Amino acid sequence: MRVLQLIDSLETGGAERVAVNLANALSKNMAFSAICATRKEGLLKKEIKPEVKFLFLAKTKTIDVKAVKKLNSFIKSNQIEIIHAHSSSFFLASIIKLFNSKIKIVWHDHYGNAEFLEHRNFKVLKVFSRLFSHIFTVNTTLETWVKANLKHKNVSYLPNFATLNKTIKVTQLAGESGMRIVCLANFRAQKDHVTLINAFKEVVEKHKSWTLHCVGKSFNDNYYSHIKSEIEKLKLEQNVFLYEQKSDVYNILTQCEIGVLSSKSEGLPIAILEYGIAGLAVVATNVGEIGDVILNHSNGVLVNSNSVNALAQAMLLYIENEALRLNHAKLFSKHIEAHYSEASQTKAIIKTYKQLLG
Structure with missing residues (x-):
């Protein structure tokens, strides 16, 4: 063929x-x-x-x-x-x-x-x-x-x-090792970074050393400007970091503990599968096929879209329960390998x- x-x-x-x-x-x-x-x-x-x-x-x-x-x-x-x-x-x-x-x-x-x-x-x-x-x-x-x-x-x-190149190592994330959350998503309104940033504000109020790293293509539009202004308004400049699209995705993910997606709408996002390859614990909104990949509270946590408090509580659950986080990360990685x-x-x-x- x-x-x-x-x-x-x-x-x-x-x-x-x-x-x-x-x-x-x-x-x-x-x-x-x-x-x-x-x-x-x-x-x-x-x-x-x-x-x-x-x-x-x-x-x-x-x-x-x-x-x-x-x-x-x-x-x-x-x-x-x-x-x-x-x-x-x-x-x-x-x-x-x-x-x-x-x-x-x-x-x-x-x-x-x-x-x-x-x-x-x-x-x-x-x-x-x-x-x-x-x-x-x-x-x-x-x-x-x-x-x-x-x-x-x-x-x-x-x-x-998904497949990831594990050899490229270029990006070094800001923040402390062992206290990073990543969102791998292009900066589009559909991905709803604004809800995520507001939820992370609640996280920082309890755990000041944790950081959020948003990686994806920006379009330098009103949505991207809104994200940056929201970070400034909430005084999260030392905790939330924005990165352009990167080629060393695996390297970035392995510097983090939790992978998150806050989308309003999805198909089956590649990012979710990449989180599994990299061995992250996963928090995501229950849209599209995500619920078929994340078996809620069995290998990850699902929340409703556009809910600041639910997303914050899900991230806090993993931050405050390391054993649960590591166990879910391991189970999710095995699930991705077996079925995707x-x-x-x-x-x-x-x-x-x-x-x-x-």
Whole structure:
């Protein structure tokens, strides 16, 4: 099999990580694995294995003739059989299929606002979905939505998996060792850092030495400005630290004790899986598929979204109960390894590919 992963950028978002992880994993199991970034490169480019063929299009507009020609030439010269298109890249994949009728398109739906699907604009998607041979969704809510709204026959839920580069060590976090909490999430309103920061204020009132480290891509917008002003308003400048997207995620996570996510809406966030790989105790909001990964009070703590007090109490529970924290961290790590591994998901994907190619 010869497969191309198609993604808009290689910045450190969830869909981007999935695309790179798949390209790398599949390179071990098939004749040819490639990945194409259509609009932007990014930090994740460093994570692409040497055996994975990489293409960058530098696409600048919705219909970019130069980019289409470049991708079409790459597909023909490398005899690509399947384009695995992630998120909005389905549009370019569909254009390519008009020139290559035998190409199979697999679309991967990573839609992050699964809690607010009633607001999703899908008119263009519905038209092009007729060209898709199969659709993967990152959670069961999306699977149900796709079946109901796109009326597609071949749809399946594919849990995300995560891998981390353990060799890169660049970042040294502020704060005291053994007293750090990390939030690995791009600075978008959906991730609700504001609730997290207000909850952490309650933590600091009881435990002044603990620090919170928020790592992700900022967009230098009003939301990011609001986060910074909230930190200043609550006088948390010595306890809450903001970092741009980083390439040494594993190194960062292993400097922390607790991983937290305060999202209003999610699919199956890669960050949760990465917390498990790094052996952290986990606190997260009960949205999307998170409740299927964190077995509440068995291997982690779930709280309702947009609840400052509940989030604060969950963090305090782990801070004040080290034995519980270490036990849950160990159990969660084992759960991730057993159910969200690269091997199990790669096997499912290859099975689907083979069915499409007959």
